[in-house]
Amino acid sequence: MDEALLRSLVPSVLGILVRRGADFAAAEDAVQDALVEAVRVWPAGPPRDPKGWLVTVAWRKFLDATRADASRRRREDLADEEPGPGPAPAADDTLQLYFLCAHPSLTPSSAVALTLRAVGGLTTRQIAQAYLVPEATMAQRISRAKRTVAGVRFDQPGDVATVLRVLYLVFNEGYSGDVDLAAEAIRLTRQLAAAIDHPEVAGLLALMLLHHARRASRTAPDGSLVSLAGQDRSRWDTRSITEGVGILQAALARDRLGEFQAQAAIAALHADARTAAETDWVQIVEWYDELTRLTGSPVVRLNRAVAVGEADGPRAGLAALAALDDSLPRYAAVAAYLHERDGDLATAARLYAEAASKAPNLAERDYLTRQAARLNSRRRR
């Protein structure tokens, strides 16, 4: 059975139920129940019209559930006015669901969980596994999120920027468990891009595709991180790169630049270079300047210092770094890198060790410790 197809139908089926008058929380539960049933019965007898099947079954599940409540009259009213499962404004419904699940009243972790379930069609168990929390915890997080958005009108226009932040979070939190969150984020962003014409949605999709293309080369067989310069570029996924670059170019042509397009442009310049040495660092610095203008983010300035170090030499990079707050995450790692390029191995080794002690995850800590060890062994020789 095609699980991707099944889950791609979730937003429009849920949208139809809500438009028929089901409240969002109950409709969402009903759609989940229908998905479970689909997984059970489709392999033996796949329906001719999968979406119609899901709508019918989910609606029945919804009615069964409301019958269990004391709302019999409401159910009967709804049953009387039940429309056929015919064509519905699917794109609109999908878009409204994204807005609802990324509503500004939700915390980021709640918005992520609700989006993965209500838009992505993942089960609570799968989401819990992906984020390494107990299933009961994730179930509570999702039902609290549903209560939070219970009063939000479904047809209210939402903010694309909040949706993009949620999808970015899903993509960036990597992959664990049996659900590939990065691939899921790409699928959801692609679906969003089909529902709304917006250059930043395209920018985010391009950014994801360009980073995803490097995934196989980002880790060595033993699981350790490989830096961008050290990656085997023949293992980059050229189809994903071509698609990302195409989407980005079309977005940039519309002349409504945003942070995701600028980040994607930087990723595209890396993807363009056949070897690390051929990287167009001058242009990358220009994009970091754009990005700084758009976001004012100190983290962007830190990345810019690395690019300046490559474009104009490590001294220029260190000068750019000197203007920044040394308590920034990864400051020590950037300083270590620039000092090594400048030939000061002792300082670089000390800074790599310091950066390792401040690393936010094990993979980075191991990588940075290895860098310190590499320089220390070289100095001993």
Add this chain to the structure above:
Amino acid sequence: MAKYLLLKHYRGAPAAVNDVPMDQWTPEEISAHIQFMNDWAARLEGTGEFVDGQALAPEGVFVRYDGEGRPPVTDGPFAETKDLIAGWMVIDVDSYERAIELAGELSAAPGAGGKPIHEWLELRPFLTAPPTITE
């Protein structure tokens, strides 16, 4: 079955036999160490004895309640904290002897020069739920 916590210390445990900071090892020695740890955890998953393993950042703060209507007080981080936990493994094993055996294996993880670190690990039994049958 009984659960045990294996605690690894940054500081606070007696000094290991092969006590060299990791940034003074060679990169190959680091790889060998990480591989050993991964293999060990994978083997315990295979035997049905692995429960959890987590690593902690070295820097943390102390926090306490400071009275009604006040924000909590924080103190630290302290550079000289005597006892500093680096991470833990939780195992679920049949006997105390098995827990000791496994901790001993983990302590033999290779370090500088490819030789075992002989690191001191702290082994702590979990307090369990009360048994159903009491007489």
